Amino acid sequence: SKSRVFVVPAFASLLKTCEPHSPGDQDCRSTSARVPTNFTTLKRCLIQKECHIFDRRNMDGHGTTNYKSWVLQTHDELRDISCFKSNRYEPYMVLPMTPMTPMFEEAFHGYGKNKIQHVVHLRYIGFEFSVISHAFVIHFPHLKSASRLTWESKRHTDRQNRAKSSQEMDIVYREFLETLRANNGTMKTRLCRHDLNRTHGSPH
Secondary structure, eight states: OTTEEEEEOEEEEOSOOOOTTSTTHHHHHHHHHTSOOSHHHHHHHHHTTSEEETTTTOHHHHGGGOHHHHTTSOTTOEEEOOSBSOTTOOOEEEOOOOTTSOOOOTTOOSSSSHHHHHHHHHHHTTOEEEEESSOOEEEOOOOOOHHHHHHHHHHHHOHHHHHHHHHHHHHHHHHHHHHHHHHHOSOSSOBOGGGTTTOSSOOO
16 A cells, blocks of 8 residues: 555664674674574564563553564564554654655754654554564664764753753644644544543644
């Protein structure tokens, strides 16, 4: 379908961080060889507690994927997402390259709502979401990027600037939602009924 999003479940490896092209590069090759490459090795990794759901403490971010249902899907099954548990859902996705597929909004920068706004945009213009089976992405342990280190430094040393940046993205997000509502009315995939009262950042 030209208006369907394929959600790819995401996991993270608990293997130690390594640095490519360093004197310890052999450790990277060893670590890479232990990263799951199929459904069977992923299950083994989870059982051995060397892997876990990506960003596992952020249920708003990935809870809608419903990992318990995912492990029970048949090999070629697409499981439709009928409603969202949170408006802050930000899964990894595969999208069709069509004229109606939106790009990321460049007004969002740094850390804050860039992935969330993309998902909300897709919902407002009528895209439907399905979780694919027996396929996944996995976060490989790596060193923090320069931009991440800069963000963390500001986070710990300059609370005023951090709050200002967060507020700026919140304002941009509210303006973005107002534009979506004005141009599209209501979204295709709504919040699950029992989650209507608990969610925040809600684009009603």
